[in-house]
Amino acid sequence: MKTRVAIVGGSIAGLTLAALLDPDRFDVTLHEERPERREAGSALGLWPAAWRVLDAVGAGDRARAFAAEPTSGALRDGTGRPLIAARDLPMTLVLRPDLIDLLEAVVPDSVRRVDERVDDPVDLPADLVVGADGVRSAVRRSAFGEHLRPRLTPWLALRGILPGPPPENGEYWGRGDLAGVVEAPRDSTYWFTTHVSTLGSLPGSAGGDPWRRSVEVDVGEALAEARRVFGGRPDRAAAVQDVLARATPESVLAQRIYETPRMHRLVHGRAVLIGDSAHAMTPNLGRGACEAMIDAHVLAGELSRRPLTSALARYEARRLPPARVLPPVSRALMRLALSEALQPTRDRALAGVGRLVPA
């Protein structure tokens, strides 16, 4: 008898798992409420561990053909002055729609697709229910508890892709704001900004009901606000002002950043969490999608080697530590990057490190 697996969420975590489960042993159903959604305008930096997973699913070589390797860059202050130079970073950039398409292509035909929202995952007819449904996970809510609601952070993220490569790669840590401008695939530029904002959070509440889809952010308003924040002074980095001037609301993704609360378990009964449902974090480490793929890889490996209950126990033992450690580290980095009070000291310290450490 095959093990029946219901995967809720068909994005990076869910597709990776569906691609890795052996069709001879697992009867897989993939539930995705918005199969058409590809998040144009965004790119993902992937670390070597994620590339090993892409190789394991058979998508590595094709993904490399679609990737850009920003070979050098620098961490800069808000004016653009380099603090720490970086060369040969082991991170590679792919466009998110490309990654989704590549993963879709390696999911076996035997995987049943249900293009609908799952509201009651506990009722799904399956031996294993996998929550690959992101930070607002219905699986986390129904199987692990209502109290584990997504946490709204004070930060608003904007990102987009523009034609033509940038003059130089850099991440800019300002005084209360952060930006990045990086070479992306197909001779394009990926840019991102983060600043404290109230856009997209309902007045008088912490963003309304956090289990519902986040409050829509008006992209035009968000772009105008970012232009004010990053262009307010003449000494601000020209590269950031340039991408914000060229961006149009149609080409920009603006979203508030939410986090998953700290989890004590990733398995409850026949439910298991992978990806952002287990550990959505601020984007500062560039690790969310990487960890989602690693979760899927580890879970598929354990399920192929052991009976269900011991496979889930092994999965939890291996993946709970990073799920607990990475989000607070990422948040601490965000606070440091956006710190106003620490900014002069921080920049002096980083410049000192930059002088001491070879690029």
Ligand SMILES: Cc1cc2nc3c(=O)[nH]c(=O)nc-3n(C[C@H](O)[C@H](O)[C@H](O)COP(=O)(O)OP(=O)(O)OC[C@H]3O[C@@H](n4cnc5c(N)ncnc54)[C@H](O)[C@@H]3O)c2cc1C
């Ligand atoms: C600004 C920003 C920049 C980032 N940059 C990077 C980066 O450079 N590198 C990196 O590794 N990560 C990055 N990330 C993180 C990365 O985007 C996420 O970690 C990743 O998308 C998580 O994948 P996932 O499959 O777990 O969840 P998601 O991508 O959130 O997918 C969840 C899926 O589940 C579906 N779904 C939800 N609920 C239901 C339901 N009830 N029924 C059916 N379907 C449902 C959704 O439609 C969605 O398709 C960034 C994130 C942000 C916000």
